[in-house]
Amino acid sequence: MGLTHSLARYAVRHTHVMVVEVPGHWLTRAAVERHILDRGWRLAPSPGDADVLAVCGTPRAQLAAVVTRLWDQMPGPRARVGIAAPHLVEAALSGAEDELLDVARQQADSRSRPDAPQSPDHDMGAAMNHGAEDGMSHSDHDAHAGHGGMTDEHGGMDHGGMQHAGHGGMDHAGHGGMNHGGMDMAPAGIPLARSGEDRDGLEMDVLHLRLGPALPYWPAGLVLRCSLQGDVIVDAEASLIDPAEHRSGYDAGQADALHQAARRCDNAAYLLALAGWEDGASRARRIRDSLLLDADLAGMTEDLDRLRRAVKRSWVLRWSLRRLRPLTDDDLTRQGLPSHLRGDTRDRLLSMLARAAADLAGSAVRVDRPRLVPLGSIADLVCGLDLGAARLVVASLDLEPFTATTEVVHA
Amino acid sequence: MPDSAVSAGSALAAAGILGLLAVLAAVLDGFLTARAAGGGPSGLSRPVGEVARLMRQRRRTTVAADTLLWRIGSAGLLVMALMIVTVVPLGEWTLFDLDVGVIWFNAMDVLAWAFVWLTGWGANSTHSLVGGYRFLAHGLAYELPLMFGLVAPAVAASSLNVGTVADAQQDLWFVVWMPVAFLAYGTGILAIAVWGPFTPALGTDIAGGVTAELSGVDRLVFQGGRYALLAAGAAFAVPMFLGGGAGPLLPGWAWALVKTGALLAVFVWLRRRLPAVRPDLFMEVGWVVLLPAVLVQDLLVAVVAVWRT
Amino acid sequence: MITHISFWVFAVVAVLSGAAVFWVNSMARASYALALSFIAVGLQVLLLHQNYIGVVTILMMVMEMAVMAVYMVMFMGMNPALMPMNMVHDKRHALAAAVGAFLLLAAGAVLIPWPARRGTPPAGVTVALGEELMGPKMLVMAVVGAVIAATIVAGVVLAAHRTRYDRLGDDLRRRPANDPQPGGVGR
Numbered sequence: 091m092g093l094t095h096s097l098a099r100y101a102v103r104h105t106h107v108m109v110v111e112v113p114g115h116w117l118t119r120a121a122v123e124r125h126i127l128d129r130g131w132r133l134a135p136s137p138g139d140a141d142v143l144a145v146c147g148t149p150r151a152q153l154a155a156v157v158t159r160l161w162d163q164m165p166g167p168r169a170r171v172g173i174a175a176p177h178l179v180e181a182a183l184s185g186a187e188d189e190l191l192d193v194a195r196q197q198a199d200s201r202s203r204p205d206a207p208q209s210p211d212h213d214m215g216a217a218m219n220h221g222a223e224d225g226m227s228h229s230d231h232d233a234h235a236g237h238g239g240m241t242d243e244h245g246g247m248d249h250g251g252m253q254h255a256g257h258g259g260m261d262h263a264g265h266g267g268m269n270h271g272g273m274d275m276a277p278a279g280i281p282l283a284r285s286g287e288d289r290d291g292l293e294m295d296v297l298h299l300r301l302g303p304a305l306p307y308w309p310a311g312l313v314l315r316c317s318l319q320g321d322v323i324v325d326a327e328a329s330l331i332d333p334a335e336h337r338s339g340y341d342a343g344q345a346d347a348l349h350q351a352a353r354r355c356d357n358a359a360y361l362l363a364l365a366g367w368e369d370g371a372s373r374a375r376r377i378r379d380s381l382l383l384d385a386d387l388a389g390m391t392e393d394l395d396r397l398r399r400a401v402k403r404s405w406v407l408r409w410s411l412r413r414l415r416p417l418t419d420d421d422l423t424r425q426g427l428p429s430h431l432r433g434d435t436r437d438r439l440l441s442m443l444a445r446a447a448a449d450l451a452g453s454a455v456r457v458d459r460p461r462l463v464p465l466g467s468i469a470d471l472v473c474g475l476d477l478g479a480a481r482l483v484v485a486s487l488d489l490e491p492f493t494a495t496t497e498v499v500h501a
Numbered sequence: 502m503p504d505s506a507v508s509a510g511s512a513l514a515a516a517g518i519l520g521l522l523a524v525l526a527a528v529l530d531g532f533l534t535a536r537a538a539g540g541g542p543s544g545l546s547r548p549v550g551e552v553a554r555l556m557r558q559r560r561r562t563t564v565a566a567d568t569l570l571w572r573i574g575s576a577g578l579l580v581m582a583l584m585i586v587t588v589v590p591l592g593e594w595t596l597f598d599l600d601v602g603v604i605w606f607n608a609m610d611v612l613a614w615a616f617v618w619l620t621g622w623g624a625n626s627t628h629s630l631v632g633g634y635r636f637l638a639h640g641l642a643y644e645l646p647l648m649f650g651l652v653a654p655a656v657a658a659s660s661l662n663v664g665t666v667a668d669a670q671q672d673l674w675f676v677v678w679m680p681v682a683f684l685a686y687g688t689g690i691l692a693i694a695v696w697g698p699f700t701p702a703l704g705t706d707i708a709g710g711v712t713a714e715l716s717g718v719d720r721l722v723f724q725g726g727r728y729a730l731l732a733a734g735a736a737f738a739v740p741m742f743l744g745g746g747a748g749p750l751l752p753g754w755a756w757a758l759v760k761t762g763a764l765l766a767v768f769v770w771l772r773r774r775l776p777a778v779r780p781d782l783f784m785e786v787g788w789v790v791l792l793p794a795v796l797v798q799d800l801l802v803a804v805v806a807v808w809r810t
Numbered sequence: 811m812i813t814h815i816s817f818w819v820f821a822v823v824a825v826l827s828g829a830a831v832f833w834v835n836s837m838a839r840a841s842y843a844l845a846l847s848f849i850a851v852g853l854q855v856l857l858l859h860q861n862y863i864g865v866v867t868i869l870m871m872v873m874e875m876a877v878m879a880v881y882m883v884m885f886m887g888m889n890p891a892l893m894p895m896n897m898v899h900d901k902r903h904a905l906a907a908a909v910g911a912f913l914l915l916a917a918g919a920v921l922i923p924w925p926a927r928r929g930t931p932p933a934g935v936t937v938a939l940g941e942e943l944m945g946p947k948m949l950v951m952a953v954v955g956a957v958i959a960a961t962i963v964a965g966v967v968l969a970a971h972r973t974r975y976d977r978l979g980d981d982l983r984r985r986p987a988n989d990p991q992p993g994g995v996g997r
Contacts, residue, residue: 101557103542104550130535130542135709136628138561138716141554165561165716200559289990290971299627306705321631364706366698366777372537406698407776413992474990477631478779481706570838601861608869614876615842622838637880644873661862782994789995 094193102190105131107183108140108164110157110304112147113311113330116491117349117382119146120356121176124379125183135306137163142186143170150332153311156304166203167196286319289474294319303331307360307481309489314469321477326469347449352381354446354488355394361439361485362401364478365410373397381450391450398443411436415471415483425467431487438486445488463487508596512587515596518758519586522732522765523725524548529769530728537773555721563624563714571623575719577616578726581693584609585733590664592746592754602663603655606737607648613693613730614640617702617711620723624714632710636702638780639692642787643699647689649795653682653802654741663737667745676742678805681798683742685791690734690768694727697772701780735764817857824850837882845875862936 107126111119122144126133134140137160149157161170169189171182189195288294301314311332317325359374377393380386401407414435422429430441468487472480527548535544562568588595588602599605614637621633655661657679658669666675676683692699695711703710715723739745739760746753748760827850830843848871855864932938944951977987986996 097553098557100546100550101554104547104554106554127538128541130544130547135705136713138714139709139712139720141558163561165559167557167559297627305708318627321634362776364704366700366704367775368534369537369773370776372539376539404776406778409994410776410779410782413986413996476781476991478635478701478704478706479781567836567838570842599861599865601865604862604865604869608865608872611869611873611876615845615872615879618876618880619838619842634880637876779994781991785993785995785997789993789997 098191098193102141102187103130105129105141105187105190106134106139107131107142107144107186108134108137108160108304110143110145110149110153110160111310112145112149112153113332114491115147116310116353116356118173118176118179119310120352120378120382121179122146122173122183123375125179127375129183131183133306137161138165140164141168141190142183143168144182144186145170145172147174148172152332153303156331160304166200168199286317286324288319288324289322296324301477301481307364307485309484310491312465312468312484312489314472314484316472316480318477323472323475323477323480326472328465328469330465347452348381348384351446351449352378353490354442354449355381357485357488358397358439358442358446361435361442361482364481364485365407367404367407370397370401370404370407373400377446387450391447394443394447394450398440398447401439401443408436411439411482411486414479415475415486425470426464427467428463431463435482435486438488442486442488463489511594511596515586515591516583518591519582519729519732519736522736522761523582523728525762526728526731526765526769527551529766530772533770533773551724552721555717558717558720560717560719561714563626566625566714567623569623570619572719574616574619574621574623575715575723576726577612577619578694579722579729580726581609581612581616582726582729582733584612585730586736588663589733589736590667590740590745591757592752594754595664598662598664601661603651603661603666603741606663607651610647610689610693611644614644617695620715621702621711626714628707628709628713629711631707632702632704632713635704635707635710635780636695638784639699639702639778642780642784642791643685643689643692646685646787646791646795647692649792649799650682650685650689651741652799653679653795656799656806657802659806663740664745667740667747670744671747674742674744674747679742679798679802681794682802683738685795686738686742687768688791690731690738691771694730694734694768696727696731696768698775698778700772701777704777731768732761732765735768736761738764813857817854820850820854820857823847824854838879841875841879841882845872848872848875859931860935860939863939 107122109119109122109126123133137143141164143157143161143164145157161168167190169186171186173179173182285293285295297318299316299318301316302308302312303310311330313329313331315327315329316323355374355378359371359378362374363371373393374397377390377397380390380393412434416434417425417427417431419429419432421427422432430445431438433441468484471483471487475483528545531544531547533544535541535547585606587597588599588605590598617636618633621629621631621636624630654666654669654675657675658666660666660669669675691697695702701710703712707713712720712723736757739757743760743764746755746757748756751759824847827843828847831840831847834840834843849868852864852867852871855867858864940948974982977989978984979988986992
């Protein structure tokens with residue numbers, strides 16, 4: 091008991107946390123990240139790696155279903171916390187720590203769970219696999235038995251990761267009585283993919299994958315339904331999760347220049363993390379945290395400048411980000427994109443950091459209604475790219491948090 | 502019988518040294534990560550804490566996973582690393598003094614293709630499968646330069662025996678006059694350990710890629726295997742490029758360990774410094790830049806070797 | 811003694827995992843069962859003191875099977891992960907042919923009166939074996955290797971759908987080239 095307990099104490103000191111951000115709560119998410127790193131904890135990229143699920147804000151219908159799904163995928167010992175505002179983070183994480191150490195509770199939790207992942211004929215799995223294609227109309231599903239023969243290697247593989255996290259409860263009811271077309275055509279209940287022509291004119295299988303809403307370094311609330319051939323996105327459709335819900339996050343009313351600059355740094359940290367430059371991402375994140383804590387401004391300006399120069403100097407970063415989805419002025423006008431997105435992904439990263447500096451210096455051109463990135467153009471911009479490149483491009487768009495205003499632009 | 506007892510003992514010792522080096526690498530990595538994050542604990546206890554955490558965690562499976570291949574894949578990297586160090590001389594001792602030790606290393610390093618891909622495949626999840634294929638894309642670009650990089654020291658020493666290659670560097674370390682081969686070798690080691698610039702296979706953009714679905718002890722042996730591979734790669738570089746145990750004052754085994762530790766520290770430090778190398782871009786670099794450069798290096802070394810005899 | 815036992819163990823592993831290729835019902839498993847079989851054979855060759863050939867067998871076969879598994883999974887029009895799939899076609903004839911071939915070869919190995927060893931093996935066994943197999947044709951074989959590689963490259967270039975005119979424009983002046991997937995060198 092003594093050994094087990096000290097092992098547990100040691101383990102909990104290195105907890106990995108998966109953070110889910112409800113749109114409109116990025117300040118809470120930033121605070122959670124700061125506290126996690128201060129404790130020597132780590133951020134988990136997937137539920138498989140996570141001990142704690144931290145939900146920033148109160149999720150509505152669709153996102154709540156996603157959170158449940160993530161929770162089901164966590165290996166355990168596990169703890170879940172909901173955090174409504176930045177000042178509640180400390181207490182919530184301490185609570186999670188206690189919960190992880192509560193052996194009796196964890197044992198009860200593990201006993202109450204099924205040993206094997208749910209088979210799709212049961213309620214949860216059905217939502218999972220069908221979710222894979224739920225970008226289409228429901229009637230499509232009836233065709234599964236018919237095209238089971240022409241299949242692919244990845245058929246329906248996407249039940250495992252977080253993507254199906256996205257198929258909340260929406261399809262659920264609709265599939266209750268669905269015919270799976272026999273288990274042999276849909277092994278483990280997962281329907282097989284159909285094929286289409288790829289960009290070289292060869293027949294290749296099409297796999298449907300959902301990016302978001304719970305992916306590391308992904309804009310909160312955004313869902314991108316992608317059709318993949320290999321790992322190349324051939325078609326995509328962007329939407330917001332829980333669009334009808336009224337958003338009144340904690341962030342509302344926190345929109346001064348400092349917060350603007352912090353948001354830019356947050357976006358830059360995302361992009362740098364996706365580009366795999368950990369030191370750069372850590373630096374951007376630290377600047378963001380200092381800005382949110384109102385630390386010394388002059389020092390921040392200098393740090394930001396130094397980061398910008400480091401980004402400019404790094405030739406691997408330049409090699410990796412240059413020529414990635416370049417946008418000319420014409421493209422910007424056609425897509426209705428703001429002018430600071432001109433150039434390739436590296437230019438956009440630099441302009442992001444420059445905008446942060448401008449916000450800090452107070453010299454930013456104040457526009458009453460800043461021009462936001464329309465949802466539809468996000469989907470257009472990622473088509474034809476592989477997953478990794480698409481993630482970089484989305485991160486380079488320097489998105490504002492998706493709030494009520496977005497809908498106005500979208501509509 | 503006493504013979505096999507001795508070799509069992511030294512096999513354990515070799516595994517212990519490898520494990521120690523892997524832990525040191527993890528400590529250093531934890532420290533550097535914590536320093537970059539700023540504030541918080543020092544990160545020195547991270548490896549031990551991670552082990553405790555993962556030992557305590559439940560193993561999970563996914564729907565329709567190929568569990569057998571999945572587990573083999575995740576445990577495989579550790580086995581590879583152990584197999585590699587069997588041919589590395591430590592001072593005067595070598596566990597398995599194979600006359601074709603260099604080829605043995607090659608045979609072991611291609612196992613990474615199998616193991617990493619199987620780990621990505623077995624979980625039956627899109628993200629981890631994409632990760633597995635990203636590793637193969639890297640593999641297509643790094644493997645041939647790595648192999649031809651190892652040809653250079655073997656040609657210069659006219660031997661495939663690792664100890665003989667080390668002894669051939671009494672006058673001048675091979676790294677000095679075959680830097681391109683050493684660079685290709687280092688690139689290959691980072692790649693088979695899925696480390697630093699070669700992490701897209703485990704990228705956060707695909708939710709951890711190959712590791713997305715791993716948990717508990719499976720994750721532990723996979724991640725431990727990566728550190729062990731990094732250590733084994735550093736250890737193998739010492740006889741191949743860094744003069745083996747040659748050095749003043751200290752005995753040969755001590756120098757071998759010091760050099761291994763130093764190279765390992767550089768590998769660990771590089772992780773945080775370099776952005777990831779996107780597989781689609783690196784493919785062309787591997788074939789159009791790295792491979793020809795290494796071949797030219799081999800040619801130069803061969804000409805020197807012929808001219809010397 | 812230990813050598814003998816391990817030789818037989820490897821032999822059994824090689825045969826069983828070779829048979830497993832047709833037993834299992836997924837392509838990934840079939841490929842890696844074959845790889846395991848080859849590894850066992852390579853280790854047997856190591857035990858015969860043909861170190862170079864043994865290790866190279868392991869090296870080549872593992873890599874080959876890794877590539878084969880990938881290509882099978884990529885290009886076969888079935889879902890090999892999820893679709894349990896039969897690895898045998900024309901079962902009856904295939905089985906008869908396989909067993910017949912095995913028996914023939916095994917009978918040959920067992921029944922032939924192998925000559926007893928005269929003298930001792932030379933120092934460089936691998937070199938001696940190479941000389942014996944290739945002899946004066948070594949240069950030809952070395953050249954043929956390069957020619958095969960060149961043929962493969964040429965074949966791929968000729969088969970490629972896109973030509974340099976698609977990449978660089980009709981006057982070959984467009985820089986950077988217009989590629990669906992740009993490379994890392996910036997050609």
